[in-house]
Amino acid sequence: MVSHDARWRQRETSASRNDIVIKFSEVVKNFSKKDPSSSSSCVPEVGARPRWPHPFDYNSLMKAFSHAGEVEEVLRLFREMKEDFHCGPDVVCYTSVVDSLATANRPEEAVAVFEEMVSAGVIPDTAAYTVLVKLYSCHLKRFDSAYEVIRWMTKCGCVPDVITYSTLIAGLCWADRVEEALGVLDQMLEEECRPNVHTYTPIVQAYCSRGRIEEARRLVDAMDAIGCPPNTVTYNVLIQALRKIRAFDEVEKLLKHSDAKGWKPDVVTYSIYMDGLCEFGRADKAWEQLQVMLGKGLRPNAVTVNILLDCLCRGSKAPEAKRLLERSAELEWDADVVNYNTVMSRLRDAGKWLSVLKLFSDMIKKGIATNSRTFSIVIHSLCKAGKLDWAKCIFNSRGFVANIVTYTTLIHYFHVAGKVDEAHALFYEMVEENVVPNQITYGVMVKCLCRERKFLEAIGCFYRSLEDGFSPNLFACLTYWLVRGKRLMEILSLLQWILRQGYIIDFCVVRGLINAFCREGCCQSREIYILSHVLDKILGTR
């Protein structure tokens, strides 16, 4: 069965499927009918049209699926290549698969495929080892292993190149180990491996994200001096940092001198700048930048449009944002699902459920693929307006993909409306549908059960939530309700159990408990004794 999450991802990536189909048709042109009885060789005769898909073809397809985040398709093609066509993957194909798995955060499988390549007698090249470095450095932050891969590849006669080192440096920078990254840069220079703009930009970014703007500025200037001029991406990183500290004059200065410095601001540059202007209440100036962009022949993309729509919504102009979205085709804006979700969520917050429904209908008419987030916004909007029946009706409609947020929203509103049975039924349906409850869902359920004075069930629900880790907030919520229900003995045994498990009860939990006890007036005879015992347990004073 396909999980909800996977179905959600399919919707999220539906736009990129078109690209895949185009690439697939190009590849298919090179394929003739599969003939399992003929020779298994995949190498065409000289001058003959290839009868079998070549590793090139497989690799093009695998890259397209990998780019769209469809790792299962990549793996299916990889298996097909090995089993159906008996055409052993070469180092390039193995590298694509390892990279795809690493990017999809499936490290064990990535390493297993790499090992399979070595066992199959395929010799890894620099690109293959670099993907392993990326896995350990950028994804797992296991730098000892990343260094080990570099030593190992060198021993095998494979020289690490500028990409290998830049990848390692990027990982170190993201892990806030800038000084160590600078050490790697020195090592590169010692080995006469010339750094490029990809090597320096992550370092500029690390300085920027830690507020070390002056060092970032100096490095950008130094890059020019050492013959590795910063490019648009480097400047975008710097501009993002300047925008955060509201140094808009400096951003203007950088843009003004861009020609002289040899770089061209792109749609990302203007989007960053406009987003900063919007965030700090300078919407008019942001819209001016849109004109500047258009004047340079740069078309706003979906991200730019989103920044502007969000800007309107923040300025209490959500209805205006809605009108722009509805006219997006005429304005030649490529409105996407995120744009609609942004405006719809703001309209939902403003209680404009009818406008939310109108935009939802507009999306469907325009053929813009909706996703779970869209449905959650629509459902939430209807629930907020007290239209639970309509919400349930849309929820039950065909083609609807509910996720954890949708379920939790509905459960919450059923609970608030006192429709406890429906709330419970949805919770069980969710579990049956393999949608895993999160701490927010458990919080709603605990409240729901406690309101009905089903304290033991609420405690059971809390124990179940521990599969997802201990949440002090959820624990505080449960104990608050137990105090209100005067279930002091239950609190005591729960606390004993929690402390035995080694979970940490923080200050917020203790304060919440004390407040709850005070509110309930638990200061008489036997109760005050139990209360004192409970507090001693928490504070470890007995």
Add this chain to the structure above:
DNA sequence: GATTAGAACC
């Protein structure tokens, strides 16, 4: 003809 590195919105 294919493989490895950096930036913006929700």
